[in-house]
Amino acid sequence: MYGDLALQLVTASHRSTLSTTPQLPLPKYALPLILSICLETRQLGTSISTAAETHGQVSLSQDRGLVCNLTVQHLAARRNKRCLLAYLSTRVGGVKERWWDAGGGLAYLLSPSTSVAVNPDLDAPDLRSALSPQELDFLRGYNNLMLDYKSDFLDVLDLTAGIEKPPGELMVDVRVIKDAGEVILEGGERVEFRKGERFRLARSQVERLIVQGFLEEV
C-alpha cells in the first residue's frame, strides 16, 4: 500500500517524542526506511508522468478510472514528502534541544564518551552515531549560527546558560564527580577540580561545568 512506510516513520517519530522527560537518547537516524520511502515516491512520480504522457490530454478528461488512479498516486507522493519532512523537523527539534541542554558545547555533545559516562549500562548510541551526516552538518551550522548570535551579548551575559529556574543563590555547593583538571575561573582564580572534592563557588562561574557533568550540586 502506498504510504505505509511513511506512516511507519511518523509513528516511530511520534512515539519518540512522547516521553521527553527523562530525555531518551535520540533514536538512530532511520536511513533504510527513508531511502525506501524516497524510492517509493520516485516510482510514484515516474508512474504519474508516464501515465500522463501515454494517455494524453483527451483521455484524461474522459477516463475517470485513470484520473482516480493519478489522484491517488499524487496524494500518496505528497503525503510521503510531508511525512519525511515531519520526521526531519522533529529530529531537528530534538538535536537543537540537546544542543541547548549541553549549554552550546558542541565538542562535548559529540564526544563519544558522554552518553557512555551518563548511562553506562544502556547500549544507547551516542549522539554522533545517531545522527545522519546531514544532521551533523546542520548541528555544526547551527552551532556557528548561535556563536555568531550570542557573541553580541557575551561581554555581559552568556545566553546559553540555563533558564530552567531563576537564580536563587549566588553561591553554590558543588561536588566534583569527574576530574576536570585545573580550571581558571573568572577573576583569575585557579581551582583544581579532583574527583570527590567539594567547593563553594559562584554559580555563574561553574554553571557550565555543572551542565557538562563535571560537577554536581550538593
Add this chain to the structure above:
Amino acid sequence: MSFFDDEAEDSLSPELRSVRGASSSRAQSIGASSSSFLDRLRSTVSPDTDPHSYPHGADRSRASASIFDTESNLEASASTSTSHFGFTPNHQPDEEGDQGEDVELLEEELREMEEMDDVKRMGMIWVKERGTNDIMGWEGDLIDGLFDKLEQQQKMVTTLRSDPQTSEEEHFKLMLVQTEMERVKYLVRSYVRTRLHKIEKYSQYITLTPSIHHLLSGAELSHARRYTELLHTHYQHSVLDSLPEWLRKMDDTYGDGLSMVTKPNKNMPVLIYCRRDCGEITLEGGERAALARGTTHLVKYRLVDRWISLGWAEVL
C-alpha cells in the same frame, strides 16, 4: 547615623535583622565608616546616569539603589530564600466610578509606565513575550540600557570587592547586589531565548514577510535568514533531492489549504489585564464583550493584538 537604621526601615528579611542584632555592638563603630563606604561607592560610578533623587538620600547604599532603584528590589534580593520574583506586574486596585477623573487617571497611569524602572519593564515585556506566540517588537533600547547598567555595576562591585577597606557587612551588601544582577541577567537571557525560539519556529515566514522585519533586531533578522537557509539545505540534502522535481519546493500549499510556511497562530488564547478601557470586542459567536479597565480576560490573541501592542492591555 547608624549603618543599619535605614535598613531596618526597609523591613528586611529576618536573617538580616538577626545579623543586625548580633553585631549591634559593632554597629556604632561601623556607623562611622559607613559614610566613607558610600562615598567610595559613589566615587566608583563615574558618570551619574541616574537623574532620580533618592528619598533616603545619603542614607541608602548607592550600590543597591543606583540601578535597581526601587526599595522593593533590595528586599527581594535580601529574601532570596523565598525564591520568587519581586517584579510580578503590579495590579492597581480598580478605582471605581468618577468618570470625570478618568482622563487624569489615564495620564497618571501613563506617567507611571514611563517612570517604571528598567527591571520592572523588563519583567513586563518578558511576561508579554512568553505569554503570546506572535512575534513582538524587539526592546533594543531597554536591553541596551540594562546592559550598560549591568556592566557599570559589575565594575563597581569588582572594585569594591578587591578593596581591602571593605568591611564584612559591606561584602554582604555587595552579595545582594550581585544576586540581583544575576536575576536581571536571567530575565534578559530568558527573554532573548524566548524570542529566538519563536524566530526559529517562524523563520521562513519572517524571511518571506518584509512587513514584520521592523519588529526584529538586525541580528535577529539575519539569524532568521541564515537559519531558514540552513534548515532548507538540511532538508534538501537529506530527502528532497531524492524526490521527483515537482516535490522539492519548500513553500507549497497543500490541498486542504495548509501551507508549508509556519505562521504564528493568532487564535491562541492570551490572558490579558486591561490597563485602560479598551472598548468592546466581538467574539466568535457574535457576542460582544466589554474590556473595561482593570479587568482580566482570556481571549483569542487576534481579537486583542491591537491593545496589546499599544500597551493598553497587559499580557499576564
